[in-house]
Amino acid sequence: MxxxxxxxxxxxxxxxxxxxxxxxxxxxxxxRLAVLGLFVLGLVVLIAIFAPLLAPQNPYxxxxxxxxxxxxxxxxxxGGGYPYWLGTDEQGRDMLSAIxxxxxxxxxxxxxxxxxxxxxxxxxxxTAAYFGGKVDAAIMRWVDLQLSFPAILVALLILxxxxxxxxxxxxxxxxxxxxxxxxTARAAALVERGREYIEAAQCLALPTSRIVYxxxxxxxxxxxxxxxxxxxxxxxxxxxxxxFLGLGVPVTEPSLGLLISNGYQFMLSGNYWVSFYPGVxxxxxxxxxxxxxxxxxxVLNPRLKT
Amino acid sequence: xxxxxxxxxxxxxxxxxxxRTQELVVGSQGDPSLDPHYMYIxxxxxxxxxxxxxxxxxDEEGRIGPSLAESYxxxxxxxxxxxxxxxxxxxDGSTLSAEDVVYSLNRVKSxxxxxxxxxxxxxxxxxxxxxxxxxxxxxxxxxxxYVPDNLSQVxxxxxxxxxxxxxxxxxxxxxxxxxxxxxxxSFSPGDRLVLERNEDYWGEKPHWKRVTFRIxxxxxxxxxxxxxxxxxLIDFVPPSDVKRLLETPDVAVHDGPSxxxxxxxxxxxxxxxxxxxxxxxxxxEQNPLKDLRVRQAISKAVDRKAIVERIMNGAADxxxxxxxxxxxxxxxDLTMEAADPNGARVLLAExxxxxxxxxxxxxxxxxxxxxxxVCQAVGQMLARAGLQPKVETQPMSVLLKxxxxxxxxxxxxxxxxxxxxxxxxxxxxxxxxxxxxxxGYNFGGYVxxxxxxxxxxxxxxxxxxxxxxxxxxxxKRTAEEVVVLPLxxxxxxxxxxxxxxxxxxxxxxxxxxxxxxxxx
Numbered sequence: 001m002x003x004x005x006x007x008x009x010x011x012x013x014x015x016x017x018x019x020x021x022x023x024x025x026x027x028x029x030x031x032r033l034a035v036l037g038l039f040v041l042g043l044v045v046l047i048a049i050f051a052p053l054l055a056p057q058n059p060y061x062x063x064x065x066x067x068x069x070x071x072x073x074x075x076x077x078x079g080g081g082y083p084y085w086l087g088t089d090e091q092g093r094d095m096l097s098a099i100x101x102x103x104x105x106x107x108x109x110x111x112x113x114x115x116x117x118x119x120x121x122x123x124x125x126x127t128a129a130y131f132g133g134k135v136d137a138a139i140m141r142w143v144d145l146q147l148s149f150p151a152i153l154v155a156l157l158i159l160x161x162x163x164x165x166x167x168x169x170x171x172x173x174x175x176x177x178x179x180x181x182x183x184t185a186r187a188a189a190l191v192e193r194g195r196e197y198i199e200a201a202q203c204l205a206l207p208t209s210r211i212v213y214x215x216x217x218x219x220x221x222x223x224x225x226x227x228x229x230x231x232x233x234x235x236x237x238x239x240x241x242x243x244f245l246g247l248g249v250p251v252t253e254p255s256l257g258l259l260i261s262n263g264y265q266f267m268l269s270g271n272y273w274v275s276f277y278p279g280v281x282x283x284x285x286x287x288x289x290x291x292x293x294x295x296x297x298x299v300l301n302p303r304l305k306t
Numbered sequence: 307x308x309x310x311x312x313x314x315x316x317x318x319x320x321x322x323x324x325x326r327t328q329e330l331v332v333g334s335q336g337d338p339s340l341d342p343h344y345m346y347i348x349x350x351x352x353x354x355x356x357x358x359x360x361x362x363x364x365d366e367e368g369r370i371g372p373s374l375a376e377s378y379x380x381x382x383x384x385x386x387x388x389x390x391x392x393x394x395x396x397x398d399g400s401t402l403s404a405e406d407v408v409y410s411l412n413r414v415k416s417x418x419x420x421x422x423x424x425x426x427x428x429x430x431x432x433x434x435x436x437x438x439x440x441x442x443x444x445x446x447x448x449x450x451x452y453v454p455d456n457l458s459q460v461x462x463x464x465x466x467x468x469x470x471x472x473x474x475x476x477x478x479x480x481x482x483x484x485x486x487x488x489x490x491x492s493f494s495p496g497d498r499l500v501l502e503r504n505e506d507y508w509g510e511k512p513h514w515k516r517v518t519f520r521i522x523x524x525x526x527x528x529x530x531x532x533x534x535x536x537x538x539l540i541d542f543v544p545p546s547d548v549k550r551l552l553e554t555p556d557v558a559v560h561d562g563p564s565x566x567x568x569x570x571x572x573x574x575x576x577x578x579x580x581x582x583x584x585x586x587x588x589x590x591e592q593n594p595l596k597d598l599r600v601r602q603a604i605s606k607a608v609d610r611k612a613i614v615e616r617i618m619n620g621a622a623d624x625x626x627x628x629x630x631x632x633x634x635x636x637x638x639d640l641t642m643e644a645a646d647p648n649g650a651r652v653l654l655a656e657x658x659x660x661x662x663x664x665x666x667x668x669x670x671x672x673x674x675x676x677x678x679x680v681c682q683a684v685g686q687m688l689a690r691a692g693l694q695p696k697v698e699t700q701p702m703s704v705l706l707k708x709x710x711x712x713x714x715x716x717x718x719x720x721x722x723x724x725x726x727x728x729x730x731x732x733x734x735x736x737x738x739x740x741x742x743x744x745x746g747y748n749f750g751g752y753v754x755x756x757x758x759x760x761x762x763x764x765x766x767x768x769x770x771x772x773x774x775x776x777x778x779x780x781x782k783r784t785a786e787e788v789v790v791l792p793l794x795x796x797x798x799x800x801x802x803x804x805x806x807x808x809x810x811x812x813x814x815x816x817x818x819x820x821x822x823x824x825x826x
Contacts, residue, residue: 067686
């Protein structure tokens with residue numbers, strides 16, 4: 001029995017390039033811009049992962065900073081004997097190293113909060129759609145309530161209660177963003193719930209959790225993945241905003257937003273580099289993620305396909 | 307016809323120019339309260355000095371002298387007597403009387419809903435009475451040499467004009483009963499205050515016929531407005547922009563000493579303190595800061611000169627002690643030793659902390675110029691001496707709450723002077739005694755009965771030299787015991803058009819009559 005069910009599979013694979021993954025890849029590389037975005041994003045991720053090896057200085061170790069090397073122009077050689085390619089800030093922090101480490105925080109916070117928000121939001125969204133009725137109403141009114149407040153306002157409130165810190169910023173972002181996933185997951189699941197395969201699964205008396213996670217969830221994934229990519233970018237931007245406003249990460253461990261905020265005060269004095277280069281790094285990262293996200297949306301959305 | 311119109315235009319321009327030379331436009335950080343008894347903060351005092359007056363007044367060096375009171379003296383240990391000038395004219399033609407003074411002091415005490423009342427300046431005063439048409443007698447519960455000092459900060463208003471007026475009335479009526487060097491011409495809160503010179507003013511008439519304060523709380527906007535020549539003078543110049551302004555040819559920067567000192571407070575609480583930890587982050591069994599050698603090590607580790615030069619861009623003076631020259635208790639023999647991280651390591655090892663320990667440094671990030679940056683720099687310096695500092699910066703309101711909870715290793719505060727008395731002594735060094743008004747900022751719980759007595763004795767000593775001697779002892783003991791880490795005294799930074807001179811005020815008040823056209 002089992003062998004006969006599985007036997008046709010290899011044949012199909014041999015015949016065509018049409019496995020879902022290959023189709024997805026060939027659709028994705030249609031846009032050169034998206035490929036470029038993916039390449040840049042890969043580079044940024046590699047830099048972030050290997051920052052401690054690449055950076056000439058550990059900008060988070062206060063003992064490695066020398067205030068006498070503060071505010072040096074890009075390219076100056078400092079007391080450590082190595083050149084500060086992008087200059088230093090007023091604490092004598094090498095901007096290049098600070099940007100590498102800042103990318104780490106930005107990506108960690110962005111990805112971490114997006115994944116957590118994805119898990120929580122998708123679970124609640126699917127639950128709402130599958131059970132309907134009072135459960136649905138309760139969850140969705142909660143979502144509506146939360147979406148009616150601007151994200152930045154909610155995040156500011158949470159952070160002023162919890163205090164600074166990378167984990168607190170992540171928590172605030174999760175609380176702000178889970179609602180988007182819940183909404184998307186519910187919409188997709190409502191469509192899928194009426195389909196025959198769900199009815200079939202229900203007739204087999206499979207446990208609810210199995211139906212939701214093994215049958216419903218995989219079929220709701222495409223729109224969730226698209227929302228997820230976009231939300232990573234917006235989480236990074238939101239973290240930068242919070243840090244810029246002085247509520248995000250601790251001052252001794254600056255993320256990109258805090259670096260920009262630090263340098264902002266020196267703009268009038270002509271020391272542009274403290275703000276400028278972290279700004280460029282943030283811009284490049286967010287644009288790259290958005291390019292990839294846009295193309296994902298086009299590829300994964302059947303309605304956009306003609 | 308054409309020549310005529312050109313001529314007319316030229317005449318108009320000339321007229322505008324001469325009016326311009328009589329007018330001063332100030333880019334001002336503060337937003338004024340026109341009720342002179344509402345919200346005691348330095349910028350408000352500066353505003354009401356333009357339109358009212360006080361019994362006494364400080365000069366450019368901070369020395370107190372007569373103003374509305376032509377003379378004052380001690381009658382006995384508990385009683386001061388002030389004699390008023392007889393030429394102070396009000397709008398309605400009447401003159402200043404002792405009743406107006408008594409009324410004003412009463413108004414200070416009874417103004418409702420005042421978040422920061424001027425009553426702190428009426429400390430220890432139990433009674434004020436008019437004993438003649440122009441004589442006021444003030445009784446204190448203990449000998450108080452600071453009464454003239456304190457009364458220089460309290461506005462006197464005419465009773466007839468202001469009786470029954472609320473704080474809101476002062477704003478909506480754009481000033482009531484002004485009799486100072488200026489009168490209010492118009493006021494729109496958050497935007498501008500326009501003043502016209504009072505031609506009946508009793509004192510020396512100021513140069514400017516018309517003064518406009520444009521309210522610009524944002525530092526960068528004030529600097530930009532000066533560079534764009536929209537304003538003639540700006541106050542509270544951010545230190546980081548001084549270099550840029552100095553390089554601009556038609557701008558002059560005026561700086562002078564301020565009595566505000568930035569100081570790090572230490573935690574002296576017994577037992578475990580969450581902010582003082584071993585290498586793994588667990589609170590230490592004993593508070594290491596109770597060991598004098600540890601405190602000396604921390605003081606040694608902090609390079610005050612580098613902070614002043616690098617972070618404050620030179621716009622500050624290294625503090626050698628909790629007083630500055632001209633303040634009571636200043637001891638010119640006290641010096642601040644040069645930073646020495648290795649010496650600090652040796653001291654820490656002697657005290658039993660060869661590997662250092664974790665210590666949090668709590669600072670504001672919105673209260674003093676560069677506060678968060680200074681804090682980071684201190685962290686850097688402690689790390690070089692082998693400690694594991696944790697820098698925590700937060701808005702002042704949050705910080706104060708954290709400090710009250712006692713969860714800090716070092717904490718930053720700015721301490722001014724009350725007249726010529728260093729505030730640090732009474733507020734941080736003296737043990738907490740709410741009723742007597744001592745130790746209001748002593749969040750570290752420092753207690754030293756000998757120092758307490760020293761300070762308490764000094765403030766009730768009427769003889770100036772003797773008081774200075776007692777204060778000097780207190781300042782010296784504070785330094786020897788390293789009760790606090792004095793960092794630096796701020797400087798008052800004001801900038802203007804290059805053709806103006808300006809003398810800054812040690813209390814950071816912006817007083818427009820101190821601005822004059824530079825003589826060529």
